[in-house]
Amino acid sequence: MKKRVNVGKKILIANEEYALKNSQFLAKQKKLCLNMISSPGSGKTTILVRTISELKNKIKIGVIEGDIQTDIDAKRIKATKAPAVQIETGGSCHLSAAQVSGALNNLPVSDLDLIFIENVGNLICPTAFELGEWGKIAVLSVAEGDDKPAKYPAIFAKSKVLLINKIDLLSIGALVDFDIERVRADVRKLNKDIKILPVSAKTGQGMADWYDWLKEAVKIYKANN
Amino acid sequence: MKKRVNVGKKILIANEEYALKNSQFLAKQKKLCLNMISSPGSGKTTILVRTISELKNKIKIGVIEGDIQTDIDAKRIKATKAPAVQIETGGSCHLSAAQVSGALNNLPVSDLDLIFIENVGNLICPTAFELGEWGKIAVLSVAEGDDKPAKYPAIFAKSKVLLINKIDLLSIGALVDFDIERVRADVRKLNKDIKILPVSAKTGQGMADWYDWLKEAVKIYKANN
Numbered sequence: 001m002k003k004r005v006n007v008g009k010k011i012l013i014a015n016e017e018y019a020l021k022n023s024q025f026l027a028k029q030k031k032l033c034l035n036m037i038s039s040p041g042s043g044k045t046t047i048l049v050r051t052i053s054e055l056k057n058k059i060k061i062g063v064i065e066g067d068i069q070t071d072i073d074a075k076r077i078k079a080t081k082a083p084a085v086q087i088e089t090g091g092s093c094h095l096s097a098a099q100v101s102g103a104l105n106n107l108p109v110s111d112l113d114l115i116f117i118e119n120v121g122n123l124i125c126p127t128a129f130e131l132g133e134w135g136k137i138a139v140l141s142v143a144e145g146d147d148k149p150a151k152y153p154a155i156f157a158k159s160k161v162l163l164i165n166k167i168d169l170l171s172i173g174a175l176v177d178f179d180i181e182r183v184r185a186d187v188r189k190l191n192k193d194i195k196i197l198p199v200s201a202k203t204g205q206g207m208a209d210w211y212d213w214l215k216e217a218v219k220i221y222k223a224n225n
Numbered sequence: 226m227k228k229r230v231n232v233g234k235k236i237l238i239a240n241e242e243y244a245l246k247n248s249q250f251l252a253k254q255k256k257l258c259l260n261m262i263s264s265p266g267s268g269k270t271t272i273l274v275r276t277i278s279e280l281k282n283k284i285k286i287g288v289i290e291g292d293i294q295t296d297i298d299a300k301r302i303k304a305t306k307a308p309a310v311q312i313e314t315g316g317s318c319h320l321s322a323a324q325v326s327g328a329l330n331n332l333p334v335s336d337l338d339l340i341f342i343e344n345v346g347n348l349i350c351p352t353a354f355e356l357g358e359w360g361k362i363a364v365l366s367v368a369e370g371d372d373k374p375a376k377y378p379a380i381f382a383k384s385k386v387l388l389i390n391k392i393d394l395l396s397i398g399a400l401v402d403f404d405i406e407r408v409r410a411d412v413r414k415l416n417k418d419i420k421i422l423p424v425s426a427k428t429g430q431g432m433a434d435w436y437d438w439l440k441e442a443v444k445i446y447k448a449n450n
Contacts, residue, residue, distance in 0.1 A: 041373060068349065069375070072372050073376075120349070124318040143368030143394070148265055151298075154293075169401075
């Protein structure tokens, strides 16, 4: 088991080197990069598609799409006309910084203001691998239940923003039990600085606050780098 | 990278040895064991709680609960009076056969007919680690979207049963887009023998077919071991 730990550490260290390279590249180009992490089906791609469409005259967005298999999500992004690069991990449960480094070479970075990395759908493993992003965005859909921050704390502890998605389902309260205040309280215990935004990427409810946060983050990142 | 692969293989081989030991122990005791795998929040615990309650006079069920952190799920199982053993993985994204071996020692196995392992909420990593179970049960909630079998094929290819959960949400079609026929077609391409059962663990809809499958599986396993 000792060997396993050492090799695991080496993999993480090699990843950190690529992550540092990516973050230096992005800082030099003054491009904000956000790493979006959630369970499968929380709505990451739907959030991105709506965000790209709504902000198209204000922020130029590019996307790096991570998936185990298929380019279903990259096709959905490309339908918005935003540049997107697909990484098929072929079974791996998270993106690596080396993969992101390759993808950055295939994006028209100088034309963009903001680069989203949509990680593989997995609430656990992607949290341990820095990709060179400025910040992580966690997504939790109300259909997943309000006990998730307690059960999977790492991603909530590390993120700049938590998007609580699919709040349209709460209007049918009898079908979805989800206590937003329990989530707020559990997440605040893990991370006092996180911005918590309840949204519906489907109906648009609450999304204006997310767009405001993004516009501000792009502006501040440009000014500080 | 070569070293990583070799060590990875060694870990998998060590796991297989424990898995074999577990499956031999279970076969000798004539106890059916099922490994339940899904994304976080698909409804594994709710399915188990309802199944235990409904079958309490017919099948004696015990549960091994895997979680990154907290014993929230084990407490929910114990409230049904079924024996449950918690494994907190402390960050690891899947259960190992060695952990299950330890948990089996802490369950009253001889009193039981059926042992469920509720794996860590993760659609990817648990699929690669055999635990000694007779079969895997995949759970997919309709809120996660109908593209998941195409995007995360391994678990659907390997499972005996797919429970499509939260079908009560389909009654509000405008809010949840989910094409059950697309899922059936995609899953069948991966696995022609899988039993696909649409259910709602919340309302009970469709659950009778699941109970029938379980009763039959317990009977056949006992007869054949």
